[in-house]
Amino acid sequence: MLKHPSNHRAGRDALALDPRFGIEGLVIPRHTLPEDEVPPEAAYQIIHDELMLDGNARLNVATFVTTWMDPQADRLMAECADKNMIDKDEYPQTAELEMRCVSILSKLWNAPDATQATGCSTTGSSEAAMLAGLALKRRWQKRRRAAGAPADRPNLVMGINVQVCWEKFAAYWDVEMRLVPMEGDRLHLSAEEAVRHCDENTIGVVAVLGSTFDGSYEPVEEICRALDEYQQRTGIDVPVHVDGASGAFVAPFVDPDLVWDFRLPRVASINASGHKYGLVYPGVGWVVWRDPEALPEELIFWVNYLGDDMPTFALNFSRPGAQVVAQYYNFLRLGHAGYRRVQAYSREVATRLADRIAELGPFQLLTRGDELPVLAFQVDPRIDNFTVFDVSGALRERGWQVPAYRFPKNREDLSALRVVVRRGFTHDLADMLIDDLKRQLPRLEKQHAPQHDGATAGSFHH
Known part of the structure; x- marks a missing residue:
């Protein structure tokens, strides 16, 4: 009181x-x-x-999430803050913009018939991934029951580098996760390992277009080709879901010749984060299926709500419409050429920053930002008096949020720093980051022993 x-x-x-x-x-x-x-x-x-005690979002190079939009987009979002996305009868034009976005993404990702675009917006890429996983499970169950085979032990194959939403999916919907560990220099899923973990109970393989650990693309085309050969040998048809949380908004614009999407018949669905490289503030994701047959009808619910009979197949019911409007604003405002310029600039900043970090001496690059505009680097293993966690802490003193983290199973020995370059992170900011690294390195190099080893560093948990 x-x-x-x-x-x-x-x-x-x-x-x-x-x-x-x-x-x-x-x-x-x-x-x-x-x-x-x-x-x-x-x-x-x-x-x-x-x-005011929060960090400066523009200096947060840990996050993939958009931290800057046009003032006009800010204004549109404020105008739509009270709109409920589920209420399509009351807000029919917002619903129309959502379906335009689905159609745009269906075409962008080369669906065989974009006039039958099948997908929806979600509150984020995690919800989109879960919807895609549910569709994979339900299609597998229908095939198994039609063949008179048991359908009670589904599994899903993926690299151990997947985002935590896939662990949640497996736990919530009773699906065995077949996590392929890292091995040596292989820091994500390979085609060979994907096939080796498949069997008749595999509902699908998840291929990640842009690992959160280091920004690298998994070889989607190679994985699909290996699964084609696997089907020829065994008769087992395993679909692929592409987790394009970040890469699905990058590759189409700066890697147009990379084949990873619905051009591959085995790709059944794709999810993406509108609020990452889709360039929208947090709160919107997308899932698109290659065609209506890839989304089982029993997952679509028809609800008579507020005067209209409408389909819904999202996990959430009420959710904000402002981010969907902002996504359509970006599509309209930037077009293909604008997205290409934004993503190409981010990659240019990332690769130049990577080269300059490598020139500093104490660091070794793991990736250099030439796939996702994301670079990961480690402290030279020969250095024993400071760690990546010390570097992260030293940069935090200057306001930078640069995550340091250990890699997962079979590569727990590897610790890295990661820089995510996104819209609003300029060459000027990259120069400032390099200057601050140079400013802090002499002090770190004079340490007698590491101050943080990961267990004592509280700045970031992957």
């Missing part, structure tokens, strides 16, 4: 209100509802001031 403090001293659980708001001497609780109203300007200022 609001209290007159008299002898009360505001501490961690309460906040003394600034006298300039005209309610001198009142204390606001932090963890319970106040008894009385607080003036709107006071409530705003309290929260605004606390949020």
Whole structure:
């Protein structure tokens, strides 16, 4: 409640209100509802001031998520903040923009018949991935039951570098995860390992177009070719889902000759994050199937809601429409040429930054930003007095959020730093990052021993 403090001293659980708001001497609780109203300007200022302790989003090179949009997009999102995406009868034009986006993505990813574009927006790429996984499971179950075979032990094959949403999918829907560990210099899934883990219970293989660990593309075309040969040998047909959370908005524009999408008949579905390299603020993902047959009808629910009978096959029901509108704004505003310029510039910044980091001496590149605009690098193994975690901590002193993390099973010995270059991260900011690395390195090189080993570094967990 609001209290007159008299002898009360505001501490961690309460906040003394600034006298300039005209309610001198009142204390606001932090963890319970106040008894009385607080003036709107006071409530705003309290929260605004606390949020100043957050990091600067533009200096956060840990995140793949968009941190800058055109002011016009900001304005559109504010105008649509009250729109519920599920209410297609009340907001029919927002629903129309969603379907235009699905159609655009279907064409961009070379679906065989984009006039039958099949897909939807989601709250993020994780939900999109789960919908695609559900479709794979249901199609496998129908095939098995039609053949009179058991359908109670599904598995899904993927590299251990997949995003955590796939672990959630497997746990929530009782699917065995067949995680292919890293081995030596192979830091993601290979075609050979994908096939080796498949059997008659495999509902699909997940190929990642842009690993979050190092930004590298998995060889989707090679995986599909190997599965073609596997089907010829065994008769087992294993579809592929492409997790294009980041790469599906990069490859079409800067790697047009790379074959990874619906041009490969074995690719059944693709998910992507509109809020990563789709260039939209957080809160939108996309899933597209190659054709209507790839999405089982029983996963589509027809709901009579607010005056209309409409289909829905997302996991969430109510969700904001503003991000969908912003996605369509980007498509309209940038077009193919604009997206190509944005992504090509990000790659140019990333590769130049990688070259300059390599020139510094103490670091070795794992990737250099020539697939996703993402570079990963390690401290030279011969250096024993500082670690990547020390480097991350030193850069944080200058405001940079550069993640340091260990790689997973079979390569736990490998620790790296990662820089995600995205829209708004310029050559100028890259120069500033290099300058700060140079500024901090002499101190690190004088250390007698590492200060952080990963267990004691709290800056990032992959």
